[in-house]
Amino acid sequence: MEGAGGGPGTQEVRACGRALGGNCRVALLDEEHLGPYAPGLYAEALRALITDGDGEDPAAPLVVLLPHTYQSAEYAPRLAVRLDAAYIASVSAATIDDAGRVRFRRSILQARLRAEVRPRKRTVVATVQIGAFGGTDPAASPDAVVKVGRPADIEEHEEREVLGREAAGGGGVDLAGAERIVTAGRGVGGSDEVSVAAELAVALDAELGASRPVVDNGWLPREHQVGSSGHIVAPNLYLALGVSGSIQHLMGMSGSRIIVAINKDPEAPIFSVAHYGIVADLHEVAPVLTRLLEARRSS
């Protein structure tokens, strides 16, 4: 079973592979050997490696694991098509039963529910959620490592050209270095209502963060965004107002020392990482919190 990239998520992929037992082979993909990343190229290189190396028991499951990064999640479904495999994205747990049946857990409906899924094919390509499978020992059981080589018919796969890289938004907000962060989620309700988070941030001497929809809707500029496509933060105190707790948001803040969530939905997934949770309308609680904190400061 398995396979993996070199960069971010390598630990998670190895831990997930270990949870499934079996023989692990780790495949390293790097630009030095493969050339610049393109989805078709990487899918083809892995397909060749996996089909050639699959001399094992044809009845045993073949599980190919990749980290759920913006690179491998882009081409992993294409690899699944080429291998005629099942595809399961962003898994957070994996088990195998005595009969050799593999099961994965993944979040659905914006992390509001989680599903246990079982592949219906012998080969399965799965991406592993970054941050799941935490706390593994990097030194444990050195797996056999293979470097992935360049496929022979290379021209066919260079389907796009990289013109350059650029920063997505302006700087100016020191979220990464902040001691305390108050984050406005979509639950604040609108650009005029963001002030309820901003005022609480001032009272706490905190920086102001935002979830992605708050930025996408133009309620706050992009440099406030926390999450996988924004800032990764780990302040002493993270206070989330009207944030549901999607995987992408949690990736940006779950390392915070104390997490507080205020949400009117008792089933919001943010509560599963919160140290303190208030189930209430944020527009009722946050202004009171601001007033009490201001009074506390001036006394």
Place this chain on the structure above:
Amino acid sequence: MRIGVCIKQVPDTDSQLRIADSGRGIDDSDLNWVISSCDLCALEEALLLAEAELARGEERPELVVFSLGPARVEEALRKALALGADRAVHLADEALQGGDALADGRALAAAVAKEHCDLVLTGAQSDDIGQAATPAVIAEILGFPYAWLVMAVELDSGKRSLRVVRELEAGMNEVLRLDLPALLAIQSGINKPRFASLRGTLQARKKPLRHEDRRGLEVDAARVGAAGAGFETESVTLPPAGAGGVMIEGVSAETAAEELIAHLEREAVL
């Protein structure tokens, strides 16, 4: 030029979700259905591209929307027509329903190929199952150049290639060039989707919407719909709430705020 847009109808994420009696999915008897948020951005981007072509004196590309799903999906397609799409294709055949991203991608690829689209746009990830795989599967099957998480699109003047900005992690972007025909999976935040006008809604009723079935698409029955799905869902559960955390619930705002401040003082984070 013809631009195809694939949209998915999903439960409104603000609606109350109940787990079905079977324990394998959600109870869909009482849900509000909407177009998945990134898919609306994909449609908006197609409309903007068409308008930009018109503004530079070119012929306006034709916009065709595709959706796979049961009868209720017609409402999503009518909405897309009201927003400005020209034609709609509904993959409504029973034999195509109940699939996963691989099965749906195969059916949609066949429908897109039949319409000879030069550019196909989809959302980056659906708000329900969220595998982010259907667009990649369509691109793979059609052999189209592909980019996921697209934050900007520009068509070159010769309509032969695209300049595309793709999002990377941690606030970085990558700038790419792709030759047409191509498929782009659009990320939220690329634009602000417009609202349908009354006039658009009235016009939408008269715009062509046709049904497509498995035979017409010439896809193998074993590779689409429930039969073609690569995995099955055994159970669906709520994530564990308040795993170890202190929950403050059912008290006044004043009490909740006071309790929280007391906790935070003890944690020495104030």
